[in-house]
Amino acid sequence: MPDATIALSCDAVRKTFPGGVEALAGLNLEVREGAFLGLLGPNGAGKTTLIRSIVGLTRPSGGTIRVFGLPAGSPGDVEGRQLIGYAPQEIALDRFVPVRDTLTLHGRYFGMTRADARARADEMLRVFDLTDKADAFSNRLSGGMRRRLLLARALLHRPRLVILDEPTAGVDVELRQDLWQYITRLHADGTTILLTTHYLEEAEALCERVAFIRDGAVVADGAPDELRQRFNADKLEDVYLRLVGR
Amino acid sequence: MTAAKTLRRGQWRGVFALSEREVLRVLRLWSQTIAPQVIAAALFIVVFGIGLGGQIRVIDGVPYDRFIVPGLVLMGVGTAAFANNATSLYQARTEGFIEDPVSSSMTASQLAIGYTIGGVVRGLAIGVATLVVARIFVDFPVEHPFYMALMLVIAAVGFAALGTIVGLYSRGWELQAFVGNLLLQPLAFLGGVFYSVDALDQPWQGITQADPIFYMVDGTRYGLLGATDVSPWLSLGIATSLAAVILVWSWSLFVRGVGLRT
Numbered sequence: 216m217p218d219a220t221i222a223l224s225c226d227a228v229r230k231t232f233p234g235g236v237e238a239l240a241g242l243n244l245e246v247r248e249g250a251f252l253g254l255l256g257p258n259g260a261g262k263t264t265l266i267r268s269i270v271g272l273t274r275p276s277g278g279t280i281r282v283f284g285l286p287a288g289s290p291g292d293v294e295g296r297q298l299i300g301y302a303p304q305e306i307a308l309d310r311f312v313p314v315r316d317t318l319t320l321h322g323r324y325f326g327m328t329r330a331d332a333r334a335r336a337d338e339m340l341r342v343f344d345l346t347d348k349a350d351a352f353s354n355r356l357s358g359g360m361r362r363r364l365l366l367a368r369a370l371l372h373r374p375r376l377v378i379l380d381e382p383t384a385g386v387d388v389e390l391r392q393d394l395w396q397y398i399t400r401l402h403a404d405g406t407t408i409l410l411t412t413h414y415l416e417e418a419e420a421l422c423e424r425v426a427f428i429r430d431g432a433v434v435a436d437g438a439p440d441e442l443r444q445r446f447n448a449d450k451l452e453d454v455y456l457r458l459v460g461r
Numbered sequence: 462m463t464a465a466k467t468l469r470r471g472q473w474r475g476v477f478a479l480s481e482r483e484v485l486r487v488l489r490l491w492s493q494t495i496a497p498q499v500i501a502a503a504l505f506i507v508v509f510g511i512g513l514g515g516q517i518r519v520i521d522g523v524p525y526d527r528f529i530v531p532g533l534v535l536m537g538v539g540t541a542a543f544a545n546n547a548t549s550l551y552q553a554r555t556e557g558f559i560e561d562p563v564s565s566s567m568t569a570s571q572l573a574i575g576y577t578i579g580g581v582v583r584g585l586a587i588g589v590a591t592l593v594v595a596r597i598f599v600d601f602p603v604e605h606p607f608y609m610a611l612m613l614v615i616a617a618v619g620f621a622a623l624g625t626i627v628g629l630y631s632r633g634w635e636l637q638a639f640v641g642n643l644l645l646q647p648l649a650f651l652g653g654v655f656y657s658v659d660a661l662d663q664p665w666q667g668i669t670q671a672d673p674i675f676y677m678v679d680g681t682r683y684g685l686l687g688a689t690d691v692s693p694w695l696s697l698g699i700a701t702s703l704a705a706v707i708l709v710w711s712w713s714l715f716v717r718g719v720g721l722r723t
Contacts, residue, residue, distance in 0.1 A: 232723070270564040273723045290569050290718055294468060297566040307557025311486045323478030324565035326471020368561070 221284070222248045222376045222407035223269065228278035228288075230264050230431070238264040240431035241278065246409060248283070248375075251402045252436075253422035254411045256459050261431040262411040263304060266380050269409075270301045282376055297325060300374030302365045304381045304411075308353035314364060315340065315349040318371050325372035332371070339367040343397070359390040366397060377401065379410045383417060395421060415451050425451070429459040468566065475567040476575045483549060483579020487586070495587060498541055502533045502591040506598050509655060520657045523688050530595045531609075531682035532654030537591040538613050539674070542584030542620035543627075543645060546576055547637040550628025554720055563721050573625070573715040577708070580621025581614065588613050601685060608693065609684025612700060616677045619704030620645075622711040629711075629720035648674045658690045673703050 223246040230239040238261045246252045254262050267273035268288050269280055280288035280295075287295030309317055315336050322332030340346045343363040348356060353364065362382065369377060379398070383391045398421060402408050412418055418425050419439050426436035435442065435458055439451050446454045487494045511526050520528045553559035562572060595601070603609065627640050652674035658666055669675050670691075680696030683689040689696070714720065 267723070271722070272560055272564055274718060290716070290722065293472065293566040293568055294464075296564060297468065297471075299564075301564055303557070303560060305557055307560060309482070309553070309558040309561070310556070311489060312482065316482075316485075320478050320482055321561055321565075324475040324562050324567060326468065326474055326566055328474065 220248045222246045222250065222282065223409065224279075224281045225265070225269070226279045226281075228265065228268060228280060229276045230261075230268060230273060231276045238431050239268070239275065239278075242428070242432050244426060244433055244436075246376075246407060248407055249405055251408045251421060251423045252410070253418035253425040254409060254428060255413075255415070255418055255425055255455060256428035260428045260459065262428055263380055264431075265428070266301070266378050266409070266411065269378060270299055271296055297372075298375045300369035300372065300377040302369040302377075302379045302382055304384060306358070306361045306365060308361060308364060310352055310354040313350050313352055314345060314356070317353060317364065318368055321368045322371045327372060335371055335373075339371055343367045359386055362386055362390065362394070366394065370401065374406070376407045376409065379408065381411055381413065383412065383414065391417075415455055419451050427455065427458045434458050472567050472571055475562070475565055476571045476578075479562055479567070479572065479575030480578035480582070483545070483576065484582050486549065487545065487579075487583045494541070494545070494583060495590060498537050498587050499590045499594055502537050503594045503598070505529065505533055506595055511598060520660070521688050521690075523686055526599045527601045527686060528657075528682075528688070529655055530592075530599060530601055531685045532649075532652070532678045533595065534588050534591045534685070535613070535616060535674075535678050535681040536649045536654055538584040538588040538617050539620040539649065539677070540641070540645065541587035542580040542617045543624040543641065544637075545583040546580040546621050546624030547627040547631070547641070548624075549579065550576060550625060550720075551631045551634075551637065554628070554631075559721065569715040569718070570712060572721075573712045576625055577618060577621050577711070580624055581617040584617035584620060585613060588617075602687075603685055604687035605684045605693075608697075609681060612677065612680040612684055612697060615697070615700045615704050616681075619700070619707050622704070622708040625711040626707070626714060629714045631720075645674075648672050649678075651675075652678045653690065654678055673699060676700055 225242055225244040227241045227243060228239050229241055231237045242265060256262050264273055268275045271288060271290055271292065275288050282295040282298050285295040286292045312320060318336035318339055319332040322335055323329060340349055345360060345363060348360060353361060366382060383394055410422065424436060424438055426433050442454050443451060446457055448454045506526065509529055627637050631637060651669055652672045653669055658669045661669060676696040676699040679690050680693055680700060683693040
């Protein structure tokens, strides 16, 4: 019987792309409900492939993925997907739809009524300081606004597990601080968060636990302090370099 | 209400939202998505029907300017439904925003339905607009309105599904241009839009009768004018079978995640 207090469990997840590239090599990972996990690893380690497998955008070649005990990862696993909010690494927003409609459509894709989605969209616009841009098209927004819109969209349907794939990549220091605040508040409200990042200071500042991923497998995980002790290192960066550095 | 029932109800809200998004896109871009095709149809009526129609006058007992209207309506429906899905899906894939509905709680079949409805609505909007504009220039009856509506919906479904297939397989604009310009356009022109198959000698008569679009044009002509070269039920049967095959093909691509999931 799957444990519903485990927000995310990945058991021996494999993904081999056509051409033989093995992106995930029997990866195991468990995230408890309410936890904040940072997933760290170099480019090509398998972080994005793992995330895309969880949200159903990549088909794993093997293994099982469960979200709050429900199957996820296959196109038919709609109940599991309903519980996930996903902000991708690439800013991919529908340029034919204004900001408010971007949010309301997302809510309705996830089953919200038109009225609920609209009310929640207005709430998210306020939270992310986008109310002034509600009727603007996304291609008219600055990079920082688009990043905030992506985050607002991921949270719109009140997911229990939020997956953020490098949400602060390429943003200025001020916006990074703003995003950290949003994310911290979200976690304080009880939402489980899985975050990938290249910034180790970000992982240390935000995450209760970090997992290092290399060649498609988790090589170590634990609380930052615990990992520093275990590897007798002063900084998380040293642990990173020792475990996954090239 | 059970959780499963709530989820199912929510999923259909997603389908409506997806269809609505497609329709809104068409309306917002009306100068690219609606106006050119309606103007082209009006020009065909003015140039071929009214201008050159004086040389031909009557085909199968129908004045020429009236004779060409059903074919133009069908052509408008087909090309618009095809172009909508081919373009919209390709753009959504290459720009990445298709990931939002694909990673939602809608099933693959529901995604297929949502996109198909979008193409069908645009196709039918063009069809209705073409009829309205044609009526300004030409007086015509609507002999079998239900038959005509059914034929146009079936054609719109088939062409929208074909657009879906192209939109999901495309790696550039070439495939859409190839299918639209080198396949559909010749088939539409050889499908009896501007002539009756009875007026042709072999092998052109055989070629026209092997063209599936001929049956859609002939069926639409039966619905609008009551004139027909072949049995309207044969036309309906062929159009339905063809649309069903293409629809199943497009649906299977969504289920297999072609162009959507890696």
